[in-house]
Amino acid sequence: MKKTILAAIMMLLTMATFAQKLPAEQILGTWQCTDYTIEVYKAAGTYSAKLLWSSDMFEGDGKTSKRDLKNPNEKLRNRPVQGLTHITGLVYKDGEFVDGKLYSVQDGNMYSLKAKLNGVDDLETRGYKGVPMLGKTYKWKRMQ
8 A cells, every 4th residue: 555655656756856847928917916007018028117006106096007206217206007018038047037127117127037837827026136045936817
């Protein structure tokens, strides 16, 4: 009995090791987490995303998009937050997306970004400054 259980565990571990990675294009589409909705698209050989919705995107009337007031570039501070390119430069390498940049409208800072598809409808992103360990992870679900 112990040998059967051990053999089953070994087989599952072997299958997990050889599981196919999802193709890069699987990241394309609309994704949602608790506070954000983004649309990922391909641009110039890399992957980017525009911000479709966030929990604090609109003025008090609920219709007018807030402006990018904390942008370090004064010329961009009057642009609307809705539709803003939020993620740029993600490159697909060895089953993960790396080398991306995340612009935060909350503080006007640029962060490094990496991402991984954990399934066809499950995306995980991690934004960070310097070391990924000190960053923040978001778990996204694909919107149908």
